[in-house]
Amino acid sequence: MSTTELFLIAMTIILGLPYLIWRVFRTDYWAPLVVVQILTGILLGPGVLGKVFPAYYATVFAPPVIAALNGIAWWAVMVFVWIAGIELDLREVWKQRRECGTTAALALGAPLLTGCLAAVGMLAWRAGWMGDAASTWQFVLGIGMACAVTALPILILLMEKMGILREPLGQRVLRYASLDDLAIWAVLAIILLDWQRVGHQIAFLAVFGVAAWLFRRLMARVPEMDRYFLGLVWLAACGYGADWCGLHFMVGAFLAGAVMEREWFDLDRLDGLRHNVLLVVMPVYFLSTGLRTNWQIGGTAVFVAAALLLVASVVGKLAGVGVAGKLLGWKRGDAWTVGWLLQTKALIMIIFVNVLLDRRIITSETFTALLLMAVASTMLTVPIVAPRLKRANPGDFS
Template structure:
């Protein structure tokens, strides 16, 4: 009996080990069963951590759930869990399983942005088109001007950029990083702050979407000139514009029968749901394949979905799973690639603070000025600037690509991580200070939806 117990304990202790044949880099490889065991355990830990950290952020720091989830992703990575319990963290998130987690992350964030697009108020956009384009233009031009000024100094510091990178490529990459607005993060904050149906929320979301798209196109140009070839840029920009034009012009007509079927039946059948999910997968695939990002495919499709009962049914059937189960994988995957211990000297800390200050000035300041020049009030313009200054995990994605492709080094990567986290954490409380509280007191804005997406 004691021998049986000992063998059972030994088998249980070996659950998270690889059980497959040897590979070039390890004595054992992962079997399909090993991937499955890790995936479900990872998912349980991710959901639990995101809910706990999100709840603590709401109660103690008055941060929206989404910011807590971003921090939870970093907590599960090498910056905290890996620092305190490296063996446990490595066993829980072995590098072999990251690709599986990546796919789940893309599905989660893509579905969420599809739902954001489905609730997008085109009427508000038309009414605020001038302001949205002005804010977006300012949010692109100013960051690239700032990048032009600071990049020559950054190039003089060894290890920040790749050896031999041109000033033009370095400037374009820095400009894209500073110009980026955390599109998924911005959408979550807008929903949780009760802004989804307001013109300010629509204006900010529209400008943020355009700024993100431009940043990804600039990244494609950098990768093309850095070794990817001109085809990378042509496919990304040309393919993205072509698909966006197709969906915008023909999508409403193609999808209209689905809306009529739901209205006729009084509910969404599994047949209609399957067709909607199929359309989402195709749109996400095409945008991902050309080199933009799957989230833009989801968002564009959502914008042209028939309004009415179909969207209401999608919010009931799709949104809860996307928000609670799938989206946290997106935050965790990026957190697993984040190191917060790289800025380890006074000089590097000073540079990091300078990059942070320049980024805030370029984004918040420029968007504020643009909103004021198009007729927005001081408080509204300040609120727009505060929201547009949030960069979140989209920033982490783009700098991860830069690190993986050899454009930047680990030290600059860590500085940009710091900038992304600080600008995201500051977005919601500063928005409340400069706009939210006064607007709610005046009855211009509903109560913040605490836990609305919880």
């Protein structure tokens, strides 16, 4: 078969199989389609079906097909992160800076600490978790940050599903998550700082600052539809610049969106773009993520590490938000609900650890453990939060 035919077979599997599982088994309550797509990617990868049916894997996912899928995946995730950057509303955060700053700092700091402790425990337990290009501090900080991440785009989807996105609770949670989202990329830039290329990185940031100022002036003067085209050109250029200097194209994608104003776009149209990206091209990214899973250390060890990281992530997040609730005088039960919402991982954490894997900060076994942790944390959110919301009065979370 030609590469085109194999590519289309792969796309049929990528788009069809997760949807079939999602619909037939009605998983939407505990596993949204996004989660099913990620899990299906793991099953289709070399660690599961690739081992059981090596001929299938070698044929359908031949190197030319993988190369084509990777190109789509790179662009899909860049657009997705770019939209997440656009959706940051730091002016609203500034208006309520005491509450937002306190909550975001504790919601990020506590799981960062517990995640770092889990990383130290993994290193003491056995070898094979840290990548060959990493210093110990990079590995520990990277794992800690992976445990502290809140997945803002998936959080939006889950809150929309539960009917609270535009409610006071949903808007509060979005403000907290926005600050943490900003911190994620700042920490990633620190982890990836390359002293041999620091001159390139300083040059990129200097040029980016000037270019962003000029770009903002241009965007304020053009019609909305032109802003989408110009924004995508800006996205590609920023991704290239960040990758050239060693910061990774994902950092560039986030920066490209973060300097843009949400008010420049119709919110319904922007939501539609995000949904379409998730529908049309992000499943390819999920599959490419699954293809990178590895169980060479041993399945048991990877599952134990995933469980450890899940506990560190959830306990840290709930503890941090609980302390914030005490300090800020929240109503009883608020911290529990907000904490479970903010511990949602999924896409942003997966993107984050993909970068760590690309830069050889972590090994593929660690990547697999973190991927399992991200999926589990996301699957827990709706079953735990939805019953609490049903029992609550309309004004309980105002």
